[in-house]
Amino acid sequence: MPDAQAPRLLCVEVYESRPLSYVTEDAAALLTELARRAVFVPTTTRTREQYGRIRLPGPAPRYAICANGGHLLVDGVSDPEWSAAVAARLEEKCAPLAEVRERMVAAADPAWLLKERVAEDLFAYLVVDRALLPPGWVKELGEWADGLGWSVSLQGRKVYAVPKPLTKGAAVEEVARRTGAARTLGAGDSLLDADLLHVVDRGWRPGHGELADAGWTAPGVTVLAERGVLAGEAVLRGFLSEV
Template sequence: MLTMPDVRAPRLLCVEVHEGRPLSFLTETAAAHLAALAARSVFVPTTTRTRKQYRRIHLPGPPAPYAICANGGHLLVDGESDRDWQGAVARRLAEQCAPLAEVLAHLERTAHPDWTRKLRTAEELFAYVVTERALVPELWLKELSDWAGQRGWSLSAQGSKVYLVPRPLTKSAAVAEVVRRAGTEVVLTAGDSLLDADLLLAGDHGWRPGHGELADQGWTAPQVTALGERGVLAGELILAELLRRV
């Protein structure tokens, strides 16, 4: 996302290629900040992406010793999913929310083919629908959110994707486990979607860019800095702030 005239656009580094096409980018300045940050802190990439989707990303700097995928469902330690964490997550979900199969069946019944491109599960932990977003009825989203909430699940709409994620499946829980293992004292966070809100609230300080689901809702919190910058420039600014704090 480049919100400026072409002549002012910064040089970009591609960090993700998918099906032969460049997909995700950092500014070159952000890449330098990220490499410096990873060398001076416990840098933890934290994402709703599956492990396969996360592994498409090639960030500058040394490999991250920890990474969190599937919205906290997988804790990667030196690139491999930690089995103890997987077991703890499975037990928590079984005890606290409706099973994935029930949610998936409801989506199959209610997601209309006129505006549904794909219906997918991620890591057998949560489900999402790829939609023609402009055609999706707001009433369907509200009813789906209410239905899911009664069963211990949350809805997040991000661009063309509508996610249904178990409420006990959180990034903040996985980050707390990293803090325990790494022995860190300060947690700094950043995120832009509803699925990042618990992570932002759990940090000592956090940053929210001017784009994304949280910005669209005007969401903020006392320990969160809400930025006006959007896209790659927001990423660059957040990394500069993180590096300054570290």
């Protein structure tokens, strides 16, 4: 949009002394109201350390979900019972992380591999130069990983390898059980949000992100035209209309 029409923004994340992430001022007010009327649960693929940089408006959420469902935070502390249950499920149903990470790194070309990381000892990802990433590379790795109980996806500049049982949706269902919630609402824009949008009673998908690029939708999911920070406002208005 023209600069003169841009919404006023509130910074909610600082990284290495620089502002990084934002919401609109209107979204900040909506989020504060939502937290007053419902159980608001931030849900992210971020590690706990990365999530810890976020300072959202309103009261601190009682629950938060990090590491794609690998950690359930209760008052800011990872719930040990949930973490143990996740670890047992992954050990039973998936090949070891070390095996998948080794294959990912060995198959990558230094010409386009920028970084490789392990998140919370749960999943791995590569940061790549997408313009140089060979067509079919992600698909080939995904076909190999599928037989080991892992999924592979390309999201922005990152190639993720994530155990199939490691899902945000499972953690959301656990929070709903603990809180006695009769109805759940959710929103997401990445491929790793698809299972969450299948689990909740009503979902919203912004007009940006990998799900939008793929034309993804599902029953009970509202497809928004809004993109970026304005999609955040639209999602929050949708939530408030339901609670």
